[in-house]
Amino acid sequence: MCRMARPRKPLLNRDRIAQAALALIDAEGLAALSTRRLAAELGVSGPSLYNHFATKEAILDAAADTVVAQVDLSMFGGRGPGPGAGANGTRDSGAGAGSGASGGDWPDALLAWGRSYRAALADHPHIVPFLATGPGLRPAGLRMADAVFGGMVDAGWPPAHATRIGALMRYFVTGSALGSFAGGFVGDAAAYDPADYPHLGQAHLLAGHREQVDLGAFETGLRALIDGLALQFQVLRTADR
Amino acid sequence: MCRMARPRKPLLNRDRIAQAALALIDAEGLAALSTRRLAAELGVSGPSLYNHFATKEAILDAAADTVVAQVDLSMFGGRGPGPGAGANGTRDSGAGAGSGASGGDWPDALLAWGRSYRAALADHPHIVPFLATGPGLRPAGLRMADAVFGGMVDAGWPPAHATRIGALMRYFVTGSALGSFAGGFVGDAAAYDPADYPHLGQAHLLAGHREQVDLGAFETGLRALIDGLALQFQVLRTADR
């Protein structure tokens, strides 16, 4: 038998594909991602991708997971980003060396996590509809759910409540990263007939402050959410004794 | 010239198309909606649709708007569903005849609206990713934004705050209707290695209580949100004098 010169370095691997997919989505939107287009971007023929991923959806899953892997979880006493997070560290990992949310500082942990979570998604807005719809079975998503649940239980929340907190925070953050509220209004004053929409007279001004409005609403909502949970926490604690 | 027998009733109109599109999405998911498939469902040839809508996206816009048109707005003193809402009335329009959220009962109005909003989206979960991403320029969405803004301003919120409340409620409701939290976990106890996910030991149980968990998290979050806003409202009112 002749020896084959075959092991001449594969052109593709899963990381390279997921990375290129995310870059393409960031640049041109979810709809621009086709397997053929992605393959071309990687200098390869369309069907080649199927040697590394079973379906296009699996490629999207991998891309989405790299986004969630960027969320800072250190405030829950976790061990930084997991094994799949690659070279770059977490984002927004301010404050002291990961001491965890012991005692009563779960509201601060929730606040910091919520901001980091939103920032990670806002960096890649076009993949959020896919990311938010999907089942969340992806490793980084599970790691996040694990850290939040553990952090809330450690802080004194009953397990059933800790689960709900993880869920409701996910609702709010994905919802806020998904669609712009302010961006839903057009910058033309004549667009909103007072007869149809009596209170929308100033709505056209929102278009010019898109990011401010959306960030302000996010911050207001996040604080309200945490304040409201703190109220319920008090009720639980006093009922305890 | 001979007289032509042309006006023999058009086979299609915008309402019929939007209705059929929504039915198809409800039954088989967003991905199942293709112009060709939809046309076949309507007993017509593919390109026919383009006599009534400019693009497939415009069809989706119309379908999405019929969903939002089902949301009850009577708690804001509005005049029921708008002109585009069709024959069926609003949903969850309980309580007394639309007297509006005068005085200090804005928290009740927000609570009732939030529930009706979520219920409307939960009736058509497959269209939510599209609905939430889109710009919200659709008539029913504008009518809703107008009613909420007006209701909050009438109740005593400063306009900038009223805008944020509309936005943050939209974030939370669309996020909660978009993806199931509990559905993100698989019903298999062996799926979550304790070495990777130390706190997810009971997570597999969530899969069996999908709707309960998601609804419970929504209710907890909605109450927390409104309680937190009430706290801020107090601060505003006392600062006023």
Added chain:
DNA sequence: ACCTGAACACCGTTCAAGT
């Protein structure tokens, strides 16, 4: 005005073939 068939430039995925 409204519907049709043919056509264009795309899709995701499979598969036999090459190395």
Added chain:
DNA sequence: ACCTGAACACCGTTCAAGT
């Protein structure tokens, strides 16, 4: 093991043609 070209069954949309 990994990549290729050809092929299959689809897409959204345009357009000339019919009534």
